[in-house]
Amino acid sequence: MAKDNQFIAPRAMILSRKYRTLVSSWIEPLQEEADVGFEIDYIARYVVEGGLTGERKRWVPRRGKTPLDPDALGFAYSNPMETSFKQCCLEEWKIYHRKLLKTLRNEGPSALGDVSEADYIRVEERLKKIIKGPDQNALKPKAASKMIVSELKEELEAQGLPTDGTRQVLYQRVQKARRINRSRGRPLWVPPVEEEEEEVDEELDELISRIKLEDGNTEYWKLRFLGESLTNVHEKDIVVEDSELHDILDDAEALEDGTKEAEEDDVDEEEEAVEQPENQEGDVIKDKVVERAKPLQMIGVQLLKDSEETAPSSKKSRRRVARASIEDDADEDWLPEDIHEAFKVMRERKIFDVSDMFTIADAWGWSWERELKNKMPRKWSQEWEVELAIKIMQKVIELGGTPTIGDCAMILRAAVRAPLPSAFLTILQTTHSLGYAFGSPLYNEVILLCLDLGEVDAAIAIVADMETTGIKVPDQTLDKVLFARHSVESTSDESAAQG
Numbered sequence: 001m002a003k004d005n006q007f008i009a010p011r012a013m014i015l016s017r018k019y020r021t022l023v024s025s026w027i028e029p030l031q032e033e034a035d036v037g038f039e040i041d042y043i044a045r046y047v048v049e050g051g052l053t054g055e056r057k058r059w060v061p062r063r064g065k066t067p068l069d070p071d072a073l074g075f076a077y078s079n080p081m082e083t084s085f086k087q088c089c090l091e092e093w094k095i096y097h098r099k100l101l102k103t104l105r106n107e108g109p110s111a112l113g114d115v116s117e118a119d120y121i122r123v124e125e126r127l128k129k130i131i132k133g134p135d136q137n138a139l140k141p142k143a144a145s146k147m148i149v150s151e152l153k154e155e156l157e158a159q160g161l162p163t164d165g166t167r168q169v170l171y172q173r174v175q176k177a178r179r180i181n182r183s184r185g186r187p188l189w190v191p192p193v194e195e196e197e198e199e200v201d202e203e204l205d206e207l208i209s210r211i212k213l214e215d216g217n218t219e220y221w222k223l224r225f226l227g228e229s230l231t232n233v234h235e236k237d238i239v240v241e242d243s244e245l246h247d248i249l250d251d252a253e254a255l256e257d258g259t260k261e262a263e264e265d266d267v268d269e270e271e272e273a274v275e276q277p278e279n280q281e282g283d284v285i286k287d288k289v290v291e292r293a294k295p296l297q298m299i300g301v302q303l304l305k306d307s308e309e310t311a312p313s314s315k316k317s318r319r320r321v322a323r324a325s326i327e328d329d330a331d332e333d334w335l336p337e338d339i340h341e342a343f344k345v346m347r348e349r350k351i352f353d354v355s356d357m358f359t360i361a362d363a364w365g366w367s368w369e370r371e372l373k374n375k376m377p378r379k380w381s382q383e384w385e386v387e388l389a390i391k392i393m394q395k396v397i398e399l400g401g402t403p404t405i406g407d408c409a410m411i412l413r414a415a416v417r418a419p420l421p422s423a424f425l426t427i428l429q430t431t432h433s434l435g436y437a438f439g440s441p442l443y444n445e446v447i448l449l450c451l452d453l454g455e456v457d458a459a460i461a462i463v464a465d466m467e468t469t470g471i472k473v474p475d476q477t478l479d480k481v482l483f484a485r486h487s488v489e490s491t492s493d494e495s496a497a498q499g
Contacts (some may be wrong), residue, residue: 001399008401011012019406023393026085027385027410029187034409037439085388089380094131096377099125100211112210123207141188144208155189216370217360226343250422267437380419390426397430412438416446423454425462432469444477456484 001008013021018033051055101124104111109120142151152170153163159177163170181188214220244291335342346352361370378384389411393403408431415423424446431438443466452458459481466473 001396006399008396008399009284013401018412019404021404021407023396023403023407024389024410025082027389027414028086030082030084031274034406034413035442036405037442064086083246085385089377090133091228092377093379094133097127097130099213100208101131103211103213112207115207120206122204126208139190141190144171146180154191156187215373216359217361218359221359222338222357225357226354251444272302342446382414383420385413386415386418386420386423390423393430403434405431408434408436409438412442413445419449419453421453421458422449424450424458427467428462429465432465437469437471440474443471444474447477447481451480456488460485
């Protein structure tokens with residue numbers, strides 16, 4: 001839109017029920033109104049929205065009363081629950097590592113280079129753990145009947161409910177609060193759980209980075225098919241298991257029996273038949289031994305012959321093709337036992353042309369899609385989410401959109417969770433430029449967090465921006481900032497004097 005000089009129409013800034021637009025609707029928690037630092041006067045909001053005059057926006061028009069016209073006065077879109085940015089990143093992370101696990105199992109330890117069996121197992125278990133993801137059962141609340149008094153009081157206190165009374169009273173109060181939350185579509189309260197930081201194993205990460213995805217790489221699969229790109233192939237890619245070998249031989253014997261019965265039924269072909277010598281049984285046994293030794297060549301030749309021959313329509317033509325295949329087999333026109341030599345002979349005889357081998361990416365010319373799919377996605381982080389949110393908010397403002405105060409508060413809250421002090425001032429300046437002002441508790445929390453993190457300059461800049469905008473800074477907060485600045489200056493003076 002910026003390249004084409006297009007602007008965001010006011011109607012395109014879809015407002016959710018919680019006063020969050022496309023600027024912050026993808027930041028968790030979804031469908032929740034942000035904490036703006038002051039008590040919201042819902043009566044005043046109702047009046048401003050036109051509740052007294054009947055012009056208040058309806059989320060969904062009444063069925064049968066008004067047509068579903070987005071341009072009609074009083075209409076507002078009710079957006080459904082969407083997937084958050086964090087969840088999207090997690091899904092992409094799982095999909096990519098699922099591909100890595102599939103490639104690892106197909107290639108075996110050779111995909112990791114010269115490693116031991118123990119390293120291979122460790123990498124496989126690590127990929128399985130990533131694909132499984134975090135435990136979802138931890139998000140469910142504990143049954144109220146199994147909770148002790150302290151746990152009941154903690155849940156009630158977190159929701160702003162009274163915590164006095166006996167255990168039975170507390171139990172009933174918790175059950176009632178949960179029923180109300182369910183009826184109103186609110187998420188149930190769960191005790192905060194600190195996310196365990198994943199242990200970074202650089203050795204394992206380095207081994208996983210060795211696994212290369214070759215989806216859509218025509219040159220790789222050409223060399224792979226010709227057997228020229230693999231110096232150390234996993235055994236299970238070459239050796240045919242006994243069960244699979246027996247199945248192949250059984251299919252071959254069934255094909256021979258079927259073709260012989262077809263020849264006996266066809267009178268025309270019986271007259272042209274050649275008498276078999278007495279040692280026919282010995283030749284058949286010898287042929288079966290050759291077939292057991294060369295199952296790969298049998299499969300390849302049979303597939304190539306089937307691809308060259310057109311599909312016969314009549315039963316008689318099918319019998320002729322079957323007899324022709326048997327005559328070719330009788331000539332012992334097989335490929336060499338060595339698979340590399342067999343591929344060379346196939347190229348020399350022009351059984352197939354390497355130039356005819358291509359992938360879907362070549363047919364469509366979408367090499368960029370191949371690069372995107374094979375590239376490791378970036379892992380989600382709170383810092384990345386905040387940086388992306390600031391970019392989106394600034395771009396939306398440039399294109400004529402107007403974020404709400406709820407958008408600004410959600411981005412600020414995400415920066416506090418990170419924590420990312422360098423983004424506090426940018427978010428607050430953008431909020432003030434839109435004409436919004438948060439409540440005093442939210443400003444105090446941000447400034448005190450900067451002081452706790454040792455970012456005195458960021459706290460001073462936030463206070464200066466508040467005074468410039470006309471927002472009153474509490475005296476206690478101002479005293480803390482001045483004290484922190486004075487202590488920093490005295491420390492720097494002492495260090496300079498010692499130097």
